[in-house]
Amino acid sequence: MRVLLTGGAGFIGGHIAEALARRGHEVVVFDALLESAHGRGARAGREGLVVADVRDRGAVADALRGVDAVCHQAAMVGLGKDFADAPEYVGCNDLGTAVLLAEMAGAGVGGLVLAGSMVVYGEGRYDCPRHGQVRPGPRAVADLAAGRFEPRCPDCGAELTPGLVAESAPTDPRNVYAATKLAQEHLAASWARATGGRAVALRYHNVYGPGMPRDTPYAGVASFFRSSLARDEAPQVFEDGGQRRDFVHVRDVAAANAVALEAVLERAAGSFAAYNTGSGDPHTIGEMAAALAAAHGGPAPEITGGYRLGDVRHVTADSRRLREELGWRPEVGFAEGMKEFAGAAALRAVPAGG
Ligand SMILES: NC(=O)c1ccc[n+]([C@@H]2O[C@H](COP(=O)([O-])OP(=O)(O)OC[C@H]3O[C@@H](n4cnc5c(N)ncnc54)[C@H](O)[C@@H]3O)[C@@H](O)[C@H]2O)c1
Ligand SMILES: [Zn+2]
Numbered sequence: 001m002r003v004l005l006t007g008g009a010g011f012i013g014g015h016i017a018e019a020l021a022r023r024g025h026e027v028v029v030f031d032a033l034l035e036s037a038h039g040r041g042a043r044a045g046r047e048g049l050v051v052a053d054v055r056d057r058g059a060v061a062d063a064l065r066g067v068d069a070v071c072h073q074a075a076m077v078g079l080g081k082d083f084a085d086a087p088e089y090v091g092c093n094d095l096g097t098a099v100l101l102a103e104m105a106g107a108g109v110g111g112l113v114l115a116g117s118m119v120v121y122g123e124g125r126y127d128c129p130r131h132g133q134v135r136p137g138p139r140a141v142a143d144l145a146a147g148r149f150e151p152r153c154p155d156c157g158a159e160l161t162p163g164l165v166a167e168s169a170p171t172d173p174r175n176v177y178a179a180t181k182l183a184q185e186h187l188a189a190s191w192a193r194a195t196g197g198r199a200v201a202l203r204y205h206n207v208y209g210p211g212m213p214r215d216t217p218y219a220g221v222a223s224f225f226r227s228s229l230a231r232d233e234a235p236q237v238f239e240d241g242g243q244r245r246d247f248v249h250v251r252d253v254a255a256a257n258a259v260a261l262e263a264v265l266e267r268a269a270g271s272f273a274a275y276n277t278g279s280g281d282p283h284t285i286g287e288m289a290a291a292l293a294a295a296h297g298g299p300a301p302e303i304t305g306g307y308r309l310g311d312v313r314h315v316t317a318d319s320r321r322l323r324e325e326l327g328w329r330p331e332v333g334f335a336e337g338m339k340e341f342a343g344a345a346a347l348r349a350v351p352a353g354g
Pocket of ligand 1: 031181205
């Protein structure tokens with residue numbers, strides 16, 4: 001099939017382009033080469049790439065010609081520098097998605113696979129020994145500052161046990177980026193209903209692997225640690241390192257996109273479905289830092305006790321649905337993947353200014 005791949009010059013998009021080409025699909029790579037992701041002057045030397053913004057209606061309409069389905073990865077990612085970034089996040093992620101969907105409706109392109117995120121869940125799933133499943137609110141600054149990182153039961157204050165989040169869990173975005181990722185899903189569902197299209201959102205957990213951008217305010221935690229190690233500095237681990245996450249390898253995420261695209265046009269008209277996309281093998285941030293440091297040959301991580309307000313304590317996915325319904329199987333294990341990632345040339349340089 002012919003696929004329009006937005007954000008195709010990015011970390012995950014690059015791996016999707018490769019996976020699709022390997023499976024015999026034709027790929028139109030579309031990317032604005034945002035400065036926040038690629039640094040300044042990234043235009044040079046990129047062939048076979050449509051350099052344009054998804055908010056540009058004309059460019060999107062041109063790129064959609066002859067396309068069977070769209071794989072929409074373009075977005076501003078990460079927590080950003082501060083709240084002043086909000087208009088740019090909303091512009092790229094939500095206005096961009098709305099323009100793309102409007103042009104798809106015009107061109108009669110009826111299949112969409114969207115890069116979703118586990119950030120839509122906010123604080124993950126917890127069980128209280130007395131109250132069963134509960135939803136703790138945002139953590140109080142006073143608790144964080146005092147090193148009380150574990151969320152408590154909102155009813156009785158008891159310690160909670162974190163569990164796996166299923167797609168049916170209520171959404172609860174806790175920062176601007178998360179709000180824009182959830183809005184993308186709502187837009188996709190509205191588009192499907194209004195046009196009889198078919199949309200699938202893959203809610204990625206923490207994606208890591210070769211080609212991950214270096215530490216910018218927009219990057220993920222694995223790349224911060226990897227960058228520190230490359231400078232021979234200890235990875236700085238926030239809180240007490242006990243935050244649980246699901247680290248999923250970028251090649252597995254690319255494969256999930258490929259299987260979702262290949263099946264999307266067979267789905268029910270007007271449908272939208274979200275799938276957690278995780279390895280199914282949760283680890284703590286501290287374990288991840290330690291695995292990277294060991295594979296790199298030190299220095300050992302430092303637990304700083306610091307915190308970021310937008311961060312959640314634990315969130316780990318139940319990705320059974322993606323395995324069962326789409327036949328996807330993650331193939332890269334934690335130890336193997338971290339070892340590869342710790343090796344040289346794992347990170348994409350983002351030149352100064354980015
Ligand atoms: N990396 C993760 O752990 C992770 C987790 C959950 C979800 N996601 C989602 O996966 C997708 C890809 O993320 P990534 O980690 O590869 O980030 P990335 O920054 O490497 O790639 C995103 C790409 O999109 C492009 N882009 C951004 N806004 C654009 C616009 N308005 N028009 C055209 N191109 C634009 C950027 O130039 C960049 O090349 C995003 O939608 C992100 O929200 C990533
Ligand atoms: Zn309780």
